[in-house]
Amino acid sequence: MIPNDVRITPELVAEHGLKPDEYQRILDLIGREPTLTELGIFSAMWNEHCSYKSSKKWLRTLPTKGPRVICGPGENAGVVDIGDGQAIIFKMESHNHPSYIEPHEGAATGVGGILRDVFTMGARPVAALNALRFGEPDHPRTRHIVSGVVAGIGGYGNSFGVPTIGGEVNFDPSYNGNCLVNAFAAGLADADKIFYSEAKGVGLPIVYLGSKTGRDGIHGATMASAEFGENSEEKRPTVQIGDPFSEKLLLEACLELMASGAVIAIQDMGAAGLTCSAVEMGAKGDLGVELDLDKVPCREEGMTAYEMMLSESQERMLMVLDPAREKDAEAIFVKWGLDFAVIGRTTDDLRFRVRRHGDVMADLPIKELGDQAPEYDRPFVKAAKPKPLAPADAPAPNDLGEVLTKMLALPDMCSRRWIWEQYDHLIQGNTAIGPGGDAAVIRVENGPKGLAFSLDVTPRYCAADPVEGGKQAVAECWRNLTAVGAEPLAITDNLNFGNPEKPDIMGQFVGCIEGIGEACRALDFPVVSGNVSLYNETNGKGILPTPAIGGVGLLPDYTRRATVAFKAEGEAIVVIGETKGHLGQSIYLRDIAGRRDDASAPPPVDLALERRNGDFVREEIRAGNLTAVHDVSDGGILVAAAEMAMAGGIGASLKPQTDLPLHCWAFAEDQARYLATLPEADAGALLARAAQAGVPAARLGTTGGRELTVNGGVPISLTGMKAAHEGWLPAYMAAGAEL
């Protein structure tokens, strides 16, 4: 072990994000002062992002098992059986902070990272989605961030060749200084050919694959360059640069190599790069790992062990190979023009040993690096349960049509076409429902199966009542998958919160987890992968709690799917589920009545009802009885009807059977509801079947014309609604270009 040429001062420890007691833990663990490289390794392994030290205790409470779950949380992504020997592999991950600093590259590398998580396990990516949260439209940085994030996501996914088929977008002042970019990816693999990160066998070659290592993305960028040693260049920015071209080559090379049978274990280099991937592979397999950093392909000269261990250069993989197949493996990588280097071996001594220029720069116990990471049971306070809004407390509008048209053009409600037309959503030729529907659907190569995907959370509900908000996020995702005819299988969760050291923020986290867990159990919708992003704060103000849920559903036959658009004139419109007039935390109350600070309760989620109504709708879709289906969510039933009308270019006449004030009926956000259409002649039978199943269902109206009318009132023009709905985002973004 070489002696330290840098003194490990309390300041240096703090700059590595380690608390004094955490540093003491390191000293106790290794019985001596760590080297600078070792300090860097600990900081990489023990930070919140890699260790989940604040969240672990609560994540353990989530249901992660189910009859279809092949692999739950803990690997690169979750794996779920979809029958016929096939599996869907998926995960969602945040790239929030990098995207705020450098929107284009931050978002691009977020997509790159999640795609790698999926193909590391042997899957060919077949779908990408993204959940984006931006600051308020008037904030000076918002336009710049929207534009950069969308171009970054598109630029990466389009070049890589995965269809980006859906997602969600919100604008809120709480994201002014901290946008959220949550990227989701899913891939298909044979269920018996899944690759894991657990290394097996002593003395086997550890192979480095992909792009070269540079100084980009080095953790601990706050450190002054002088403290690194004389050869170190100035610190580069912490945001990595994405190269989708290399990633595409890496995908093809990895899949080819996996098919050859040479791969024993594989792990992508994501957060904390070489450190995290090598430690995880060794620790999972109860093996030591020895790395010779002189063998690592580098993009620049004179990199130190510290820099190499902490670099987050993109498009890199680590593999343990069958030594007999080393030559074949190398040939595949040379063919694809990628670096291939044996940089180490597995050992039997459970040490993580790193050499540079022949010197041992780090020698640490490998199991403890991961397993002994600090874990916190942080104090939390749960907010008091909010009271429901009194029905009389929500003012009625003068003109229903005017309000509806205005609602359809709100930043949170308008068409996202401007965004998704920048994403290639058609590549691979399997897109059955692209962006803009309740859930996106792809055909599983050659059919007849289909897969549905939806990302959902309503942050304002979570802020008002974390438990109900957590439940609602899962329920809405489940409902969206159901609304296209899919059987919801499992979820990945991307939990974005503020500073967990604040008890009220920790309370939001704990509450949301409680709600998510309850909904997942009730709906048999296990969590198979996920990511936690904490410290989403600027100037001491946290974001709205945003636990984004990414759900996957299965359609036995993709041709039996439902879409939002009205299909024909003169069809019956029915509503499934009950409308009780709940306006608390609704879009209407917040954006039309201007009650942004209202603290009333969000709509309650009745999970048994959710399940009963949803199961009924799914059966009806699969039986081919419904011509269009749309879930009722943000904005309520009238917005849902308007969206169906705009999508189909066909109007409707609505005659609600309700005792509620008209605006309560129109804009309430009661849960577990769907709108559906079917031929007039079949409507009676459908309502009878619903009654039999104990599902509330009622006739709402009839499709037809070019206008929407409610109770024979003033017709609301479809053209006007569409212009408002489609117009806001392009106009907003174009206004920025003129500045």
Added chain:
Amino acid sequence: MKSGVVVFPGSNRERDMLRALETITGTKPVTIWHADTELPDLDLVVLCGGFSYGDYLRTGAIAARGRIMPAIAKAADKGVRVLGICNGFQILCEAGLLPGVLMRNAGLKFVCKEVKLEVANADTDFTRKYRQGEVWRCPVAHGDGNYFTDAETLKRLEGEGRVGLRYAEGTNPNGSLNDIAGILNERGNVFGMMPHPENMIEPLNGATDGRALFESVLEAVA
């Protein structure tokens, strides 16, 4: 019909194209690796969509100098049909097998949407199964599809019926000169177009309007 799809590093619509060719021609197409120097005996060579070499230089510029390209030029000289879609069109232009260039979209953004295509010349090996003037639906997905050439060349292209397809009904997505979506070489056996007919061949895609393009070649080589 014997067909083959050329794969460059960064090609990414080869699987879509292979499936379309197999579905429509009934014969499994071969995959041609960019580093090869010879082509098998083929009736149709397809350069598919993607981001060859990341499109980090001008789109198609590096692929156009790839090892397989002389063999493709030779085949084109002998009259073999060559079809370039999207990045393939860009490569054919960069290689000089088609005139002109594809610049950044006028809107400066990547655009993926459905457009309308008008058959500007139905008397070609690539459009003969359409009617003259027929308008059909087809998706585009590109960032650099803005066709440009000098006035002289444009005049020749138009005068010689070498504009095969045009964006119709105001759907030009990229600012292309004269709404040009696809052009032919002088001999009529090399065709390049930005839209993706291979993504419009079955009910799942919303329409099957793209099939006739492949059926045209099938008929031409029969």
